[in-house]
Amino acid sequence: MAIENQILTVHPNLKSILELSKTQLLTYLEELGQPKYRAEQVWRAIYREGRTSFDEMTNLSKDLRGLLAKNYSIGNATTLLSKRSADGSTDKILFKLPDDELIETVLMRYEADGHRKGRKTVCVSTQAGCALGCTFCATGQQGFRRNLTTGEIIEQVLTMERLARLEDQEEINSGKRSKGELQGVTNVVFMGMGEPLANYENLIESIRILNDPIGIAVGARHITVSTVGLVPGIEKLANENIQINLAVSLHAPDNETRSETMPVNKRYPIERLIEACQYFVNETNRRIFIEYVLLKGQNDTSIHANKLGELLKNLLCHVNLIPVNPTGKGPYRRTGYKEAQKFQSDLKKFNVPSTVRMEKGIDIDAGCGQLRDRALALEN
Ligand code: SF4
Incomplete structure (x- = not known):
């Protein structure tokens, strides 16, 4: 035609x-x-x-x-709110979709240090709301609305990519960065609102678009999918033959503790989850990131750390210990840095490597789902 x-x-x-x-x-x-x-x-x-x-x-x-x-x-999301953290390291955008659903995207800037180059990481949402109901999570408290389409996932990255490139250009113009050093977005993490593996087909399609060499061209090894542990999804991902990173939100070392905050654990208990992680490692040869949000008094004692060490000692993994970003509603308090370090030294006894990761952008509510929550509160 x-x-x-x-x-x-x-x-x-x-x-x-x-x-x-x-x-x-x-x-x-x-x-x-x-x-x-x-x-x-x-x-x-x-x-x-x-x-x-x-x-x-x-x-x-x-x-x-x-x-x-x-x-x-070219995209159909509207920017409803845009906020920058006081230190300028983090931007968060609240998008409105054509059916009035609200989703969030975060851009995190990391300066180069002795070990790594500077990078710009986008944290994208894959669902409006979430059905999995983790009790420490603002999105979980809002319930499930719908899956995002591939285009809606990609548009979040494209918007941040334009912003990142504009900044690069400004730095080139002011002489802070050398010519030709247009970097844009370097990393993408599927760690915003929703469970990525519950929106599997659109997730995979968006990864393929992000990874396309004549497009945004984010390397597969710079893409991380974060899951609360949907076992069939992890196994499927292991068979995709793409070298992306997998992050698993574990947050507890035993079924009893985990089920208290993560209802998904009743469907896929820890033993099944660790088996699936092992399968992923076997198939991909990739180390898994274990995300462990520290909740004061809930999962951050020495007993928990020792159990966690025992659970993970044979798995090729790295544990990220994250003192929780309180939602303002939930009953949880933040574990102090010293206690987090003690937890880390307990894990070390089992040769389980870990990092204490203080979250970026806390002053702009950059934790999962919190900006949307704040915006809704303002509307009501
Ligand atoms: S932590 Fe993730 S999986 Fe759990 S409720 Fe929040 S968005 Fe859903």
């Missing part, structure tokens, strides 16, 4: 072009009588160059640009 044969009507609800896979984009453009390379041009313009309108794609004919604009938008 050639362009001139299309009826150029304005669609009342334009579909986001970010919903199209590369193959679907190719098929669509071929149906318009366009040569094969056109799909790559459009793809590159959206994902590599970060164009926000078809009008800016001046290597396309005017007719094609007009047709694309009549039929598609």
Whole structure:
């Protein structure tokens, strides 16, 4: 179907072009009588160059640009709130989706240190709300709304990528960074609102788009999927043949303690979860990150640390100890840094490596689901 044969009507609800896979984009453009390379041009313009309108794609004919604009938008989320932490390291955006659902995305900036280069990590949401009901989590307290589409997941990264590149450019202009050092987003973590493995197909498709070398091109090893332990999803992910990182939110060393805060543990108890983790390590040769939110008096004693060491001593893993970011509603208090260090030294006895990770962006409620919570509170 050639362009001139299309009826150029304005669609009342334009579909986001970010919903199209590369193959679907190719098929669509071929149906318009366009040569094969056109799909790559459009793809590159959206994902590599970060164009926000078809009008800016001046290597396309005017007719094609007009047709694309009549039929598609480049994303369809609205920025409702945007906040920056006092130290400037973290930005958080609250997006409104066309059906009024609210989701959050966080950009975290890390300066280079002796061991690692500077990086910009985006934390994305995969669901509006969440069905899994972890008691320490603001999103869990809101209940499940719906899965996000692939385009909605990708749009979060694209928005942050544009921001990150703008900053890079400003630093280049002011001489802080050398020319050609446009870095943009370097890492993506699926750790925002929702359980990524409960939205499996859209998660995998968005990883493929992020990883595409002529797009945003985030390396697979710089992508982390965080799960509360959906065992079938972990096993499926192990078989995907993509070298991404897996982070498992464990948060307790035994079933009794874990079930108190994470209802998912009744469906997939710790023994099953550790088996699935072992399977992931065997299949991918990748070390697993174990996330352990420290809740004062709940799971942060020496007894818990010793149990955790025993549980993980044979698993190729690294434990991130995270003193909890209180929601303001829940009954939990933050474990102090000293106690966290004591926990860490207990783990060391089992040769289980760990890091105490103080969360970024606490002054902007950058914990899971908290900005949305605050915005809703303001609306009520
Ligand atoms: S921690 Fe994650 S899985 Fe648990 S309720 Fe919150 S969003 Fe859902």
